[in-house]
Amino acid sequence: MPELVLQLTRAGFLALLWLFVLAALRVVRSDIYAASGLRVAVPGGFRKGGKQLAKGKTAKQLVVTHGALTGTRISLDGRPILIGRADDSTLVLDDDFASTRHARLSLRGSDWYVEDLGSTNGTYLDRAKVTAPLRVPLGAPIRIGKTVIELRT
Amino acid sequence: MALPPGVLGSATTHMTAPGSTPATPTRRGTELTLLGFVLGLVVLAFVLISENQSQSIKPEILLYIAGYAVLFGVAHLAVRKFAPYADPLILPCAAMLNGLSIAMLYRLDPPLAEIAFSGGNGYSNAAPKQLIWTGLSLLAMIAVLWLIKDHRTLSRYGYTFGLAGLVLLVLPGVLPCSISCVAGAKLWIIIGPVSIQPGEFAKVLIILFVAAFLVSKRDLFTIAGRKFVGLELPRPRDMGPLLIAWAVAILVLMIEKELGASLMFFGTVLAMLYLATERSSWVWIGIVLFMGGATVADRLFTHVQTRVANWVDPFADAQGDGYQMVQSLFSLGSGGIAGAGLGGGHPELVPVINSDFIVAAFGEELGFIGLAAMIMVYMLLAMRGLRSGLAVRDTFGKLLAGGLSFLLMWQIFVVIGGISKLIPQTGLTAPFLSAGGSSLLASYIMVALLLRISDAARRPQASRPKPQAPIAEASTVLVERPT
Numbered sequence: 352m353p354e355l356v357l358q359l360t361r362a363g364f365l366a367l368l369w370l371f372v373l374a375a376l377r378v379v380r381s382d383i384y385a386a387s388g389l390r391v392a393v394p395g396g397f398r399k400g401g402k403q404l405a406k407g408k409t410a411k412q413l414v415v416t417h418g419a420l421t422g423t424r425i426s427l428d429g430r431p432i433l434i435g436r437a438d439d440s441t442l443v444l445d446d447d448f449a450s451t452r453h454a455r456l457s458l459r460g461s462d463w464y465v466e467d468l469g470s471t472n473g474t475y476l477d478r479a480k481v482t483a484p485l486r487v488p489l490g491a492p493i494r495i496g497k498t499v500i501e502l503r504t
Numbered sequence: 505m506a507l508p509p510g511v512l513g514s515a516t517t518h519m520t521a522p523g524s525t526p527a528t529p530t531r532r533g534t535e536l537t538l539l540g541f542v543l544g545l546v547v548l549a550f551v552l553i554s555e556n557q558s559q560s561i562k563p564e565i566l567l568y569i570a571g572y573a574v575l576f577g578v579a580h581l582a583v584r585k586f587a588p589y590a591d592p593l594i595l596p597c598a599a600m601l602n603g604l605s606i607a608m609l610y611r612l613d614p615p616l617a618e619i620a621f622s623g624g625n626g627y628s629n630a631a632p633k634q635l636i637w638t639g640l641s642l643l644a645m646i647a648v649l650w651l652i653k654d655h656r657t658l659s660r661y662g663y664t665f666g667l668a669g670l671v672l673l674v675l676p677g678v679l680p681c682s683i684s685c686v687a688g689a690k691l692w693i694i695i696g697p698v699s700i701q702p703g704e705f706a707k708v709l710i711i712l713f714v715a716a717f718l719v720s721k722r723d724l725f726t727i728a729g730r731k732f733v734g735l736e737l738p739r740p741r742d743m744g745p746l747l748i749a750w751a752v753a754i755l756v757l758m759i760e761k762e763l764g765a766s767l768m769f770f771g772t773v774l775a776m777l778y779l780a781t782e783r784s785s786w787v788w789i790g791i792v793l794f795m796g797g798a799t800v801a802d803r804l805f806t807h808v809q810t811r812v813a814n815w816v817d818p819f820a821d822a823q824g825d826g827y828q829m830v831q832s833l834f835s836l837g838s839g840g841i842a843g844a845g846l847g848g849g850h851p852e853l854v855p856v857i858n859s860d861f862i863v864a865a866f867g868e869e870l871g872f873i874g875l876a877a878m879i880m881v882y883m884l885l886a887m888r889g890l891r892s893g894l895a896v897r898d899t900f901g902k903l904l905a906g907g908l909s910f911l912l913m914w915q916i917f918v919v920i921g922g923i924s925k926l927i928p929q930t931g932l933t934a935p936f937l938s939a940g941g942s943s944l945l946a947s948y949i950m951v952a953l954l955l956r957i958s959d960a961a962r963r964p965q966a967s968r969p970k971p972q973a974p975i976a977e978a979s980t981v982l983v984e985r986p987t
Contacts, residue, residue: 357555357556357845360551364870364874365843368545368870368874368877371600372884375884379887
């Protein structure tokens, strides 16, 4: 090996050492969201929902599965769904545990996202509290007070 | 309607990023990729060494590379089978340090053999031995993973481990010097060609004992004791285990003339007490006890005085007692920022370069940049251990992972601090780097325990079903009635 190549390989080796450290740190970073052991509960439908979405199946309707409004269906046309006790909400809840403007479901790309609008008692996607917009897989229960809704095709 | 995925807000993309989906991927693929990366590094290291030493690529390096690749391939498959949810970083980090160690020993063998022959002594190559020990250690790791399906079963044998650990510690001290002395330190058991350092295994056993003991007696330590000058002192009878640990550490120091091992046990036990009780008073008590012990040791033992003198000013006796320290400093100094390149320096001038002082060889040939990367890898390993401890649900696992990770970091601090004259030098091995089977074997048993704990921490709970209230009845915490 000529001297120049040797020197370059030497520098390259040091660069690779640090590249390994950086690659390892990337793995660490991807874990940060699952913060110190407080793992998001794993709904069975989560991964399945993702696969269904990948096949191009988008949610067509929203169904109330528990609570005073059980059985209510709202068909989804791409416009955001407002949920709360306010009269102008898309889904008006008569639930003591719900806030006036409680949560919003909105379509981004082909996925629906649920977002808490600063409610008093919180919105739960399956059993995890919604703090940032979360993608809603098909069939995953969203709990608002005593009301549970889910997306169906 | 469909937008490209990049348009999604950054707050939402993490939900879809690979590896962070809440469906708990096993992440074995990540481990394999990182191991592949490590193999590339090791290949490059061997090529560089061969080029620098003999201006050609020797065919024998293929044997080392193939052996190394096969061993870690098997280890990876074993982890896939026995601990599928284990942390993906632990094995590659250990593999990287171990691979660089084999490469460095291969690089050090020719000059060390030359020195030995010119002095009329025999020399057997360290690199093939290290590769064989790596194989045995990985086998031990696989055996631990295979035998121990749940780390909590270990907590039942706490006292047995403690007793075994103490016996292993004391054994070389009571055996005749002919089978336990190497270079003035009574640390060994030498049977024929095999020499083992039982202290390396004792440290793992003692950590297991302390973790099991603290779990069973934890409540006792958190009972408020007497207050003394603003410091909460634990009750004297709760002090028992700490005093025993301290006494053992000092005993080892006295019998085996080894400052390093006692420092190791003392610091680790103290860290675990602190982890278990969250009381800073233990740390203060520990520091006071350490100061007392160190002062007494300095008075009593001449070799401790020599080491302290070498620490204060190694150049005072640069050709005598300070020779090793001075050579180590020269070695690190000549490496500088970018190092001399693998095979480009003269680390063989430092006495015992291939075991206690191997970090100086890396410092000389990879420089500050390379050595810093290696320290980062150690820190990543310890960090992943601590993280597994945070994530695992049982107290024993938490204490065990915390203790093992602390021990790793503490040992690295004492070793690198010693060779760089930050603290007095102690005869400790650098885990995964130093030549020596005992150290490697014990290190991989620690890795196996960490893998087991991280597997328990990340394994989805579905495999251990927990009764949960139906979603509609799950508690909604009523903070305030909405108006």
